[in-house]
Each structure stands twice: as C-alpha cells, then as structure tokens.
Amino acid sequence: MMKIAIAQLQDTRQREFFFSGSKEDLGLEGIEFPMQNTEVTAIFADADHGYYLHGDARTDATLVCDRCLTDFNSQIETSLAALVVMDQSSEFEDEEIIEVDPSSPYIDISKFVQDSFMLALPFKIICKEDCQGLCAQCGTNLNEGSCDCEDTSIDPRWNKLKELNLED
Ligand SMILES: [Zn+2]
Numbered sequence: 485m486m487k488i489a490i491a492q493l494q495d496t497r498q499r500e501f502f503f504s505g506s507k508e509d510l511g512l513e514g515i516e517f518p519m520q521n522t523e524v525t526a527i528f529a530d531a532d533h534g535y536y537l538h539g540d541a542r543t544d545a546t547l548v549c550d551r552c553l554t555d556f557n558s559q560i561e562t563s564l565a566a567l568v569v570m571d572q573s574s575e576f577e578d579e580e581i582i583e584v585d586p587s588s589p590y591i592d593i594s595k596f597v598q599d600s601f602m603l604a605l606p607f608k609i610i611c612k613e614d615c616q617g618l619c620a621q622c623g624t625n626l627n628e629g630s631c632d633c634e635d636t637s638i639d640p641r642w643n644k645l646k647e648l649n650l651e652d
C-alpha cells in the first residue's frame with residue numbers, strides 16, 4: 485500500500501514521498517496487466533480542508549494489442565492531482581477527491597494511483613501505429629507474414645452480383 489502518515493505530513497519537514505515496488509507492495513492489485521519498475525512520487529501541500537496532492541507515476545507495463553493479440557511493452561506515465569479531504573462535511577464536486585476518514589492516521593493513495601494508471605491507458609491499445617492485426621479468416625499475424633487468404637477477401641455478396649450480371 486502507499487500510505488502516508490498524517491502525523492508525518494503535519495511535520496512540515498517531509499512533504500514529498502516516493503514509492504516503488506511490485507503491484508502487491510504498492511496496493512495496485514486491481515490492475516490486470518503486468519507492471520515493472522513502478523515509481524510514484526507524491527507531494528503534499530496544505531489545503532483548506534486537508535491537503536493538495538500532486539506528483540507523478542510511471543511503470544513499464546506489458547499490454548496485449550487489441551489488433552494482433554500479441555504482448556508488448558509500453559511505458560505508462562501519468563501525473564497525479566487530487567484534493568485529499570479530511571473534513572467530509574465539505575462538498576467538492578469538480579475536483580479529484582481522496583476522502584480520508586478523520587480518525588484514520590494514514591492517507592492511502594493506492595486506489596487513486598491505480599485509477600490514474602487506468603485512465604492513462606489509450607482508448608485503443610495497439611502495439612504500433614501500423615499494426616496489421618490478424619487475418620480474419622486464418623488468424624495469421626499479418627505483422628509477421630502474409631497468408632493465402634488475401635486474394636479471397638472480396639465480399640462474397642459481390643460474387644453473387646457478378647453472377648447476376650452474367651445472366652442478363
Ligand atoms: Zn498489434
């Protein structure tokens with residue numbers, strides 16, 4: 485888990501925290517893809533109802549390409565920005581909020597960092613811009629070679645039309 489002791493924050497000498505380690509060490513088990521060299525920097529500043537958190541997070545992820553279904557490595561970097569709210573009676577609607585129970589001695593940022601990594605993923609995960617994907621008929625990875633299906637990729641309805649034309 486990535487926990488920051490509130491007592492430590494109140495002692496203004498340390499406001500910057502650095503975390504690294506495995507998914508389990510960091511409390512990021514909810515992320516499905518493998519991660520390596522994950523590093524998180526969190527910096528706190530005083531805010532009216534708690535703290536303002538900013539920082540950054542990076543990891544070397546192993547993702548699966550949506551087009552060719554092959555594993556590939558991708559560096560994911562994201563910036564962190566949130567308001568840590570200790571006073572739950574206050575209302576904040578337009579900002580990222582980390583709510584902390586006033587009786588808790590810690591601020592746990594694992595869930596927030598996990599969400600930030602997920603949001604940093606591209607909508608379409610592809611191994612490279614010009615990934616050729618798999619042949620829809622035989623499943624050959626067209627990045628690695630061609631297959632014999634290519635010449636028959638004409639829409640079969642077109643063949644029907646040609647037959648009709650010949651009859652006329
Ligand atoms: Zn691909």
Ligand SMILES: [Zn+2]
Nearest residue numbers: 619622631633
């Ligand atoms: Zn094929």
